[in-house]
Amino acid sequence: MSTVEREVSRRPEPDALEPETELLTVNMGPHHPATHGVLRLVVQLEGEVVREVKPVVGYVHTGIEKSCEDKSYWKVIPFVERMDYLAYYFNMEAFCGAVEQLLELEIPPRAKYLRTIHLELNRIHSHLVWLGTSALDIGAISMFWYCFRERDRVLDLFEMSSGQRMHTRYFQVGGVIEDIPTGFAARLRAFCEEMPRRVDQYEALLDHNEIFLRRTRNVGIVPRQRLLELGVSGPLLRAAGEPWDLRKAMPTLAYADLDFKIPVGTVGDGYDRYRVRLAEVRESVRIIGQALEGLPEGPHIADQRKVVLPPRSELSTSMEALIHHFKLVTEGYRVPAGEAYYAIEGPRGELGCFVLSDGSSKPARVHVRDPSFANLQALHDMCLDGYVADLIQNLAMLDPILGGIDR
């Protein structure tokens, strides 16, 4: 692996080391305050310099993929939701998109816009939690409280539209489960007006903060080519200078109609990753504003009675609606045999869902390609020949979510 130029003060002098150096193996985690979740790192240190880092994962492996094979398709949605537990709408979208591709079902435009709005809100939520916890790791403890204050406002919006703060089960195959209530649009508009000012406040705290700059500048740089080889995607790849974003490359839902930019970094160090994510929050606010203004009227879910539950008002008048409801709730809908891989841009990178259907009402295989799982392979390259303190910072900037890695 090619080394990259760093500031001279960060690299340990070769002459300063003892002639006989001893490698110390240290175990960090799985219970550790700085690992985001239950990640175990086996680190080989030479003094304070990291020579090798091996992540050991699996401590929150829940067997979700196996459980999904036992459940009908709409029951799989809450399971898949709980994989990457900060990006639950994205998990739902990946799965529903794959099943819709298998069913060749077209979702109505209002549902596309509603899904886009909720996905971007979830992206803001995920980046806020990331910023709060990462700043906490680096030492900027107040950021935690400020970010979670905003996060609670996002969760209020989620609660308004679906009744639940987290793991809302809002997306269904065919659209969304319910239309947004009155008052949601006004509240969302107020949120969109206020959020850019809050991001200004976060930037005012951290952007020119001497300690933050010293800790993140020129630390954890991995060349762009190496990141592509490792299968890394998302803000990590964009911070290194590669302008790849599935929202622009393979637009789904309403992204093709909306006008937004993709923030791309230059150096690929921790500071760039921070700036890219914060800029993404701003862009997400813009996307939500546009989607809200352009929200089309119409049904919020497709009209295919073989797949989508009929509205409750019809159940008392129409016999067919009752039969469809009964079949859908007890057995579930059948998906024609085939396989589909559907990928979207999650907050951490490419989130893909592979669904294999054998024609019955239960999926034969559900596999989720989680971005954090691939991104974790870059940790070794990021931390090599750096200090232990930089390891903590690299882990924070990597934004791993162990629920997604372990599934």
Add this chain to the structure above:
Amino acid sequence: MEIERTKIRALSPLEQPRSPEELRARQLRAREMLRGDLEGAELEGHVEERVMTTTLERALNTARANSLFPMTFGLACCAIEMMSMVTARYDIARFGAEAFRASPRQADMIILSGRVSIKMAPVVRRVYDQMLEPKWAIAMGACSSSGGMFANYAVVQGADKFMPVDVHIPGCPPRPEALLHGFNKLQRLIQGNPDPGWRRRYNAIGTEEWARGGPQSSPSPEAAEAYERARELANA
């Protein structure tokens, strides 16, 4: 069916003054006592009214309950709601528990927030064993209480299987208010005033499992022996 709803006794035993004049009278009395002017029956009466006397055990329990040090033990999604309980809107600092310790040696209470997988269970048990007595455990969420929605090979069906849990909080994930409610129940349990809740309502007192330190805390002889054997095995 008779449903009895009684208000749970407030935590603070001292009475509020009923009027500004009463408050002034109390202040003057307190000044007299400090000067040494009160004697005999007057002194005893004042002390009974205004100074909280209690047994040492109750004082200790009150102190323990109101300054619990939880341990940072976030496993999965419930950890995010636990973090939001720490933040300003659902402030757990009101109840004295804002000092989350990372080291089990310094923590009183472990909040198992998230699903316990089979790989993690021995780690949890080890961390729990490293905590010093007295220690309590809250199983937050459905997954740590009973395995939740994950009835499969990879998740331990409830943390009860390998460690004692004092309070179970349902929800997936439970709202921060629900977690605070469970936390308040734990505080009452610690102070020796456990909240029977639905047991009182449905006349089911006496069906609890052995809860450490509570009023119904005498286990059956078989259960006590089983716990002893388990403790010996763990310490062997």
Add this chain to the structure above:
Amino acid sequence: MPDAPGLELIRQQIDEASPGAILDTSFDRRQAALICDPERVLDVLRWLHDTPGQEYRFLSSVHCADYLPAEPRFGVHYELLNMPRIERIRVKAMLSDPAASNGGAAASADPAAPGREAEEAAGMGALPEIDSCVELFPGAEFHEREVYDFFGIVFRGHPDLRRILLPEDYTGWPLRRDFPIGGEPVLFTHNEPSSPGWFE
């Protein structure tokens, strides 16, 4: 995705370069897939990676699906992405279970047998094998470990093939279709007498 004629063109070109590697093509619901011979999967991947004009340099995922009761049983999927042309293609390698065909019923009929001895007695020879693509796509390392962990497929040439998500000493390959889902039965009033003393 490459469209259907584009897919056939790719198949023709691969057949010229390494004949017999591609067994079939599939263009289903706008997704292109090449079904290849598992012994030649590295040739196909290398061709897709290196050929100017194709250059599928980004490996999104390596995962496996169990097609039981169809034979061959395991399908190892490679999801490739070409970033400049924004195209995805899937390479499927179908493997069969050597334990089943050898009549090694002891190994495959009781996959959750306790102890490592059962696994070692069965020997690594009873597990399906395929070449690892870690040299070509370094990012496949974790993905191939996960496939080994869940299905028991051995990747020849992988630098560090061991379990990643399950405990190191776990026996059995959970995501195979004949592996039981596990868990415990939920206790209701009607089946409570079957578990006496559950409250102890």
